[in-house]
Amino acid sequence: LKAIRAHRLLILFTVLASLLLGSWYNSQRVATYEAETAVALGPTPVGSANNSLLPPSVERESQILASSKTAVPVIAKIGLDESPAVVLKDIEVLFVPNSAVLELTAKGDNPEEVSAIANAFIEEYTRTREAEAVAFFDADIAVYQAQVDVAQVALDGKNAEIAALTAERQRVTTGTPTADDAARLGEIDGQLATLRTEVGILTN
Numbered sequence: 001l002k003a004i005r006a007h008r009l010l011i012l013f014t015v016l017a018s019l020l021l022g023s024w025y026n027s028q029r030v031a032t033y034e035a036e037t038a039v040a041l042g043p044t045p046v047g048s049a050n051n052s053l054l055p056p057s058v059e060r061e062s063q064i065l066a067s068s069k070t071a072v073p074v075i076a077k078i079g080l081d082e083s084p085a086v087v088l089k090d091i092e093v094l095f096v097p098n099s100a101v102l103e104l105t106a107k108g109d110n111p112e113e114v115s116a117i118a119n120a121f122i123e124e125y126t127r128t129r130e131a132e133a134v135a136f137f138d139a140d141i142a143v144y145q146a147q148v149d150v151a152q153v154a155l156d157g158k159n160a161e162i163a164a165l166t167a168e169r170q171r172v173t174t175g176t177p178t179a180d181d182a183a184r185l186g187e188i189d190g191q192l193a194t195l196r197t198e199v200g201i202l203t204n
Helices: 002-028 058-065 068-078 084-089 111-172 179-203
Strands: 033-040 091-095 101-108
Touching: 033 111, 058 068, 058 091, 058 101, 058 111, 068 084, 068 111, 084 091, 101 111, 111 179
Parallel strands: none
Antiparallel strands: 033 101, 091 101
């Protein structure tokens, strides 16, 4: 009988200990919240060798979205105390192959902060991607503008030569032309024809 009572006490103690341990664990466990958002990717000129729009590489873009490059300005914007590495542990980016959509999930114990982080990641990533595309086009425009400026200088010079030769031709043809004048007129007409051809090339 004593053995049975001792065994019952041992079982009761074990059950109570388990209940107390479970109660302590539940009190220590923090609720985890998730916030999900997504971004659709359009084509980009960045990385193009011929200024054409390239389809996005969702695998590469997903790595950029969940990188320190994106996390650092997000941390500054929201005012987080964590490092990029810590913040990125609670960030998950998924993509479906052959699609152009990235899905981001942020996790944490503060629902408002989690939502703010998820939205900030998408906003910062989108802002940076658009800025890179604009910078690419601006650089391309600068190259073309430099070429236009060079062509304009050349065009102005040839137009000035045409004006000078035209004025000279008018002087030569005034009055009765001599044999020398006739030879000079031939030279002027040849030069004018060449210059006008070059002007046509520059303006087309």
